[in-house]
Amino acid sequence: MCHVSSAVSSCSGSRPMGCRKWRGALNSGHLKAQSRLSVFFTMILLFTYVFYCLSGSCDPLPPPAYHGALRAEPPGASGASPAAQLLRSRLPELSSSAAPAGNMSVANSFGSKKFPGAVIIGVKKGGTRALLEFLRVHPDVRAVGAEPHFFDRFYDKGLEWYRSLMPRTLDGQITMEKTPSYFITREAPRRVFAMSRHTKLIVVVRDPVTRAVSDYTQTLSKSPGLPSFQSLAFRNATRGPVDTSWSAVRIGLYARHLENWLRHFPLSRFLFVSGERLVADPAGEMGRVQDFLGLKRVVTDKHFYFNQTKGFPCLKKPEGSSRPRCLGKSKGRAHPRIPPEVLLRLRDFYRPFNLKFYQMTGHDFGWS
Numbered sequence: 001m002c003h004v005s006s007a008v009s010s011c012s013g014s015r016p017m018g019c020r021k022w023r024g025a026l027n028s029g030h031l032k033a034q035s036r037l038s039v040f041f042t043m044i045l046l047f048t049y050v051f052y053c054l055s056g057s058c059d060p061l062p063p064p065a066y067h068g069a070l071r072a073e074p075p076g077a078s079g080a081s082p083a084a085q086l087l088r089s090r091l092p093e094l095s096s097s098a099a100p101a102g103n104m105s106v107a108n109s110f111g112s113k114k115f116p117g118a119v120i121i122g123v124k125k126g127g128t129r130a131l132l133e134f135l136r137v138h139p140d141v142r143a144v145g146a147e148p149h150f151f152d153r154f155y156d157k158g159l160e161w162y163r164s165l166m167p168r169t170l171d172g173q174i175t176m177e178k179t180p181s182y183f184i185t186r187e188a189p190r191r192v193f194a195m196s197r198h199t200k201l202i203v204v205v206r207d208p209v210t211r212a213v214s215d216y217t218q219t220l221s222k223s224p225g226l227p228s229f230q231s232l233a234f235r236n237a238t239r240g241p242v243d244t245s246w247s248a249v250r251i252g253l254y255a256r257h258l259e260n261w262l263r264h265f266p267l268s269r270f271l272f273v274s275g276e277r278l279v280a281d282p283a284g285e286m287g288r289v290q291d292f293l294g295l296k297r298v299v300t301d302k303h304f305y306f307n308q309t310k311g312f313p314c315l316k317k318p319e320g321s322s323r324p325r326c327l328g329k330s331k332g333r334a335h336p337r338i339p340p341e342v343l344l345r346l347r348d349f350y351r352p353f354n355l356k357f358y359q360m361t362g363h364d365f366g367w368s
């Protein structure tokens with residue numbers, strides 16, 4: 001029996017057969033350990049690399065910041081600004097139809113963060129998300145996905161904070177955001193004006209009665225025990241007058257809110273988009289919006305199809321993309337049934353406000 005330690009010491013001098021065997025065994029054991037060690041380190045390196053790549057860090061280009069709709073038009077037919085086209089031609093891999101958004105979001109280290117040139121200021125449940133997502137198809141529009149709520153909730157964070165939220169834009173591209181509560185916020189017009197008197201203001205309006213029901217539906221989805229629509233809309237257990245202190249009703253007094261904005265901005269700075277037309281004829285309404293923003297009419301009827309299941313227009317899917325092209329489940333919800341007499345009373349209530357709004361905007365939205 002030869003122990004390893006004694007075998008090693010005794011093998012240093014003479015070289016008996018047994019020791020040679022031991023040395024061989026030890027050498028091969030040492031080699032095995034060495035190769036195991038190198039396999040182990042190779043595996044560690046491999047795992048680190050795979051993990052690194054999975055986290056997106058070894059992409060050849062920065063990952064897109066954009067999470068909205070993809071562009072549907074063929075590459076090269078975009079009508080993008082010269083700067084955007086130049087950049088795209090330098091990055092040919094971005095031009096494929098499977099590339100992320102046409103608004104150059106992939107080039108998120110190019111350009112600079114600017115204050116929005118146009119803001120969708122309202123109205124809640126008017127169709128503001130649909131409008132923003134349709135606009136984001138345009139290569140010269142770059143928008144914040146979430147609602148920043150700067151001019152109503154976070155004004156004390158300062159303008160630089162607000163600007164830091166914006167995506168980078170190149171010359172010729174327009175920065176946008178949407179926060180529908182701005183329209184009803186008393187201080188918002190003054191604050192937007194303080195940022196820039198040239199800000200373009202877009203208001204998506206919808207029949208105030210349907211809008212109120214939509215608003216109620218949203219609250220109901222979060223609080224299933226909510227009292228009935230009519231008990232909230234009218235005082236004295238539905239026998240009394242319309243309760244304008246209920247926000248779902250108050251938001252629909254468009255003429256009043258617009259008066260507040262017109263103290264700071266001329267009418268020419270506004271575009272009123274019909275929420276109803278945005279559903280019935282999205283391309284037509286998008287044409288008006290693009291004209292107002294001074295953009296080439298890139299988003300056209302080619303981009304839309306009517307999704308029967310959803311009951312709304314959706315964006316066409318570009319080839320090779322599996323991304324959903326319709327808005328999420330929180331948009332286009334089924335509304336609860338409201339008794340017709342309740343709706344009629346509300347319609348009567350809104351009529352004079354609607355007429356005033358038509359007069360102010362010079363546009364009959366056809367609600368009354």
Ligand SMILES: Nc1ncnc2c1ncn2[C@@H]1O[C@H](COP(=O)(O)OS(=O)(=O)O)[C@@H](OP(=O)(O)O)[C@H]1O
Nearest residue numbers: 124125126127128129130214312313327331332333
């Ligand atoms: N294309 C398309 N797809 C889905 N939904 C559409 C679309 N166009 C307009 N709408 C209408 O948008 C309503 C929601 O409005 P907003 O996006 O302004 O809501 S929110 O204020 O941001 O919560 C939403 O209201 P509800 O139908 O009550 O859910 C829709 O009627």
